Amino acid sequence: MCQQTRVDTAIPYYHRFLERFPTPGDLAEATEDEVLAAWSGLGYYRRARLLHAGVKEVVAQYGGAVPRGAEERRGLPGVGRYTAGALGSIAFDLPEPIVDGNVARVLSRLDRIETPLGRAETERALWTRAEALVAGPRPGDFNQALMELGALVCTPKAPGCGACPWAADCAAHAAGVETSLPVPRPKKKPVPVSLTAVVATRGRGADREVLLERRAQGELFAGLWMVPMVEAGPTQLALGDEAAGSLRDDAQRCAREHGVSGTLEADPRGEVIHVLSHRRYRVRVWRLSAARTRPESPLVPQRLDGLSELGVPRLTHKILSAALPSHES
DNA sequence: GACCCGTGGAG
């Protein structure tokens, strides 16, 4: 859960997760929907699927306990070098290094590493240094302390060098360049993508259902439930936003391609902006009522008050809120 | 090595 996610963000999910899946066996036997539902809102949903696959392997191959051997740990789905080292040092008290974002910042300053993060030579230098440092007593505590030092003292913007136990040994501090390290990897701007979404509903009041599809493997938000969407058509891209007619054409096309018909409103309900690390989505939201589906439609009616039982990403909740003012979250 | 994958808090 903590991969690329702040600990404070993950904590409530962690507690709910353990309450729902108290043992490895419980998680291994759960359905993908149940696991993704418990993960909904946390992002990077592949982690949930990898965790699910990993715990299944732990149960099937290792009797429900994470194996002690480094090779076996590293071979589990979702367990890379960092997680393998965290398990080794914290759970098994083995002198294995870890390098997360915090450690990378501390060590790049300590040794004044001026090559960009992500580069092979940079990573090699960081892991080599971390490995040398952890070769002492209490490796788990040492690794966690190193991460805490980065999170609380050796912070990105305004490091508290006055409170740092390593200030006297820090090459970056000696040179006065600590705030310019580490050198970040070159950043790429999110690619703008225009989408049209159709929120198709059946029934009214508490019994109202919305038509959702489960995203296929290999697609964005794989395994999660979302409203039908299509990319904006070439006409709209060429003519721009003033071509209002083509906007509605996209909504019509979206409904048709997803095998749903009904009453499509004359104007969109609104617009949703959702930024991922590599994409910037602008979603025009349309409302279609009295929805009927053809037999081949991938859409499945879902009760609005039952969405918490499914894996549903934030983007979908934003879209539903735009189309259905009563929808919250 | 490059790219893909979500979300939210902090400054």
Add this chain to the structure above:
DNA sequence: TCTCCAAGGGT
């Protein structure tokens, strides 16, 4: 409002 970046891993 905008930028940065989180206890990374897979392809």
